[in-house]
Amino acid sequence: MATTKEMTVGAGGTTVIGPTITVNGKLSGEEDLTVRGRLEGEVTLSKTLILESSGIVKANVSVKNAIISGVVVGNVRATESVELTKEGRMVGDIQAPRVILVDGASFRGRIEMGEAAAGRAAGERASRPARGNARASAPPRPPPPPRAEARGNARGTVTPILSKLEKAPPLSPAMAGAGKKRVVVRKRER
C-alpha cells in the first residue's frame, strides 16, 4: 500500500519541479529547489535554487545560492552566490556578494556585488563574463609586474593606472616569470 509512496519520499528532501510542470505564483521554502520545468512569479528560498538546463524561471528570485543552467528572466538576489553556468541564459539584475559567470553563459542586466572591496570593481565586472575567473586567478600579489606587462599587451586601452606606469621603472627580466598571470590580466583589459 505505502510502498510507492515510500519510494517517492526517498526522492524527497529537496524539491523538484519536473520538466513538464508549470508553477505559476509564489513559491517559498527552506530547502533546495531544483527546477527542470517552468516557474513563474516569485521564488523565496533560504537555500539553493538549482535551475537545470531544461528549466525556465520567469520570476523575481530571492535565495541563498543560485546555480543557473537554464533560462532566467527576472531579478536574482542571493545572500551568498549566483553562478551562471555555460548553459545559463539570463536577462535581469543580479545582486549577490559572489557572482560567477562562466565562459559560454549569456547574461544581460546589472550586477551588484555590493559588499566589502567588491564595490569598486562591481560595475566593470558586470559586463564581462570572463571576469569571474580573472578575478579568482589574479591574486593580491604585488601588482607591478603584471601591470607592466598589461601595458605592453593592451596598448590603446590605457587606464589611469597604466598611465601612471609610464613613470615606473622599465621591465626587469625577472618579471618574465609571471607570464601566465599576465595573460589573465591582459584578458581583463579587453
Added chain:
Amino acid sequence: MANTVIGSSIVIDGEISGDEDLVVQGTVKGKISLKESLFVEGSGIVEADIETQNVEVAGRVTGNINASEKVELKSDCRVVGDIRAPRILIADGASFKGNVDMDAKGR
C-alpha cells in the same frame, strides 16, 4: 517515477500544471491540474482545486477534486470538498466531508 516533489518546507501559492506525477509534502494553495497522478503525503497540505487523472491523499486537502480515473483517501487523511471520479476509495480512518460523484457519464 515521480519527477516533481514539493518538499515539506515549501509553500506554493498559485497554480501548478503539468504532464507528470506530482508529490506534495509541503503546502500548495491555488490550483493543481495534471495529466497524471497527484500524491498528497502525510505532511502535505493542499488548499486547492485539483484536476488530475489519479489522486492519492494521505495528508490534508481542502478543495474540490476532479479525477478522470481514481481518488484514494488513505487512513489519517483529512479531506474537505467535493470529489468527482469514476473510482473513489476511502480507507478506514480517513476523514472526509463533502459530496461524492462517481457518475462517469457526468464527466
